[in-house]
Amino acid sequence: xxxxxxxxxxxxxxxxxxxxxxxxxxxxxxxxxxxxxxxxxxxxxxxxxxxxxxxxxxxxxxxxxxxxxxxxxxxxxxxxxxxxxxxxxxxxxxxxxxxxxxxxxxxxxxxxxxxxxxxxxxxxxxxxxxxxxxxxxxxxxxxxxxxxxxxxxxxxxxxxxxxxxxxxxxxxxxxxxxxxxxxxxxxxxxxxxxxxxxxxxxxxxxxxxxxxxxxxxxxxxxxxxxxxxxxxxxxxxxxxxxxxxxxxxxxxxxxxxxxxxxxxxxxxxxxxxxxxxxxxxxxxxxxxxxxxxxxxxxxxxxxx
Numbered sequence: 001x002x003x004x005x006x007x008x009x010x011x012x013x014x015x016x017x018x019x020x021x022x023x024x025x026x027x028x029x030x031x032x033x034x035x036x037x038x039x040x041x042x043x044x045x046x047x048x049x050x051x052x053x054x055x056x057x058x059x060x061x062x063x064x065x066x067x068x069x070x071x072x073x074x075x076x077x078x079x080x081x082x083x084x085x086x087x088x089x090x091x092x093x094x095x096x097x098x099x100x101x102x103x104x105x106x107x108x109x110x111x112x113x114x115x116x117x118x119x120x121x122x123x124x125x126x127x128x129x130x131x132x133x134x135x136x137x138x139x140x141x142x143x144x145x146x147x148x149x150x151x152x153x154x155x156x157x158x159x160x161x162x163x164x165x166x167x168x169x170x171x172x173x174x175x176x177x178x179x180x181x182x183x184x185x186x187x188x189x190x191x192x193x194x195x196x197x198x199x200x201x202x203x204x205x206x207x208x209x210x211x212x213x214x215x216x217x218x219x220x221x222x223x224x225x226x227x228x229x230x231x232x233x234x235x236x237x238x239x240x241x242x243x244x245x246x247x248x249x250x251x252x253x254x255x256x257x258x259x260x261x262x263x264x265x266x267x268x269x270x271x272x273x274x275x276x277x278x279x280x281x282x283x284x285x286x287x288x289x290x291x292x293x294x295x296x297x298x299x300x301x302x303x304x
Contacts (some may be wrong), residue, residue: 031288031304036234038078039277040085043100046284046304047075047087047273054304055100062304067095067103073113077127077156078275081119086140088114088127096140106141116166121159123179128154128166136179148174148182156205156234160198165218167193167205175218188213188221195244199237202256206232206244212252212260226252226260234283238276243296245271245283253296265291265299 034048046054046062051073054062073090080086087095092108094117108114113130124138132150135143148154152169159165164176165185173187187193193207203215210228212235215221230247241255249267254260265271271285281293288304 033074033286034272034284034288034290034304035074035076035089036078036087036273037275037282037284038080038085039275039282040080040097040100041083041277044277044282045078045080045085045087045100046290047078047089048284048304049074051075051089051093053087053095053103057100065103068093068105076113076115077117078273079117079119079125081125084119084140086117086119086125086127088117088129090114094127094140094143104141106143108135108143108145110145116154116156118157118159118164121164121179122162122177123164126157126159126164126166126176126179128157128168130154132168132172134166134174134182146176146180146182149184150174155192155194156196158196158198158203160203161201161216161218163218165196165198165203165205167196167207169193171207173205173218173221185215185219186221188223194232195234197235197237197242199242200240200256202242204235204237204242204244204254206235206246208232210246212244212254224254224260226262228252228262233270233272234274236274236276236281238281239279239295241296243274243276243281243283243293245274245285247271249285249289249291251283251291251296251299261297263297263299266301267291267299 036047043057051068075089112133117127119125134146154168157166166174171187171189173185208231212224232246244252249265251265269286269289274283
């Protein structure tokens with residue numbers, strides 16, 4: 001399923017997809033670990049090792065930048081809301097850009113490892129991380145710590161259906177209507193949850209040992225049967241379906257009312273992040289691996 005209006009014709013979409021993946025540099029045998037990816041509305045933003053960000057405004061190829069000097073660690077999360085893109089990572093790193101090119105460093109002060117970030121909901125922005133830390137911001141630049149009910153790591157956060165939902169260690173699911181007041185929900189698992197997404201009235205959270213859980217309200221969760229052992233690391237909604245990625249190149253597609261289907265990513269490296277934008281699913285992972293798909297089923301593999 002491909003978002004209509006992005007490329008005009010099937011042939012046009014295929015040509016652009018080929019240009020995108022060719023520009024990623026398929027000749028390399030190994031690249032840096034890539035942790036997360038997001039679409040800014042005009043540019044792909046990839047976060048990874050050593051505070052580096054890679055950007056590509058379409059099929060022109062990726063360029064690398066290191067906004068923090070000296071480097072303080074890795075970047076683990078990327079999100080866009082409106083015209084603002086935010087990346088987060090080690091040592092409380094928060095990077096903000098209005099054009100996905102020039103980045104402002106507005107890190108939080110307590111050196112927390114920040115693993116997930118999302119925007120566009122009530123209260124503006126939320127970032128979560130190690131030790132159950134939660135921060136919110138109305139403008140993505142001034143951040144305020146918010147008390148949370150868990151001490152375990154929080155790995156991802158999303159806004160949907162009038163609710164913030166954060167997920168993390170030991171099956172933790174936290175919810176908030178305003179980014180300030182947080183409470184726990186029962187997730188139907190005690191396995192670590194690594195990613196969460198919202199689409200078509202459903203939240204989907206994914207985690208270790210192939211765990212996938214779903215909810216329509218963020219409060220009551222149920223298992224989604226998937227015959228998989230590898231850890232699931234991330235999930236994205238787009239083009240009418242959820243795409244789930246994980247260790248050993250695992251990829252699945254699911255849409256509400258259907259069964260989850262395993263697809264072939266064509267790679268064996270762990271995949272840590274996935275996003276939807278410009279009519280494409282874009283997944284990133286170990287050794288600079290990138291895989292791109294129009295429909296979540298047919299994947300094209302390259303490296304940064």
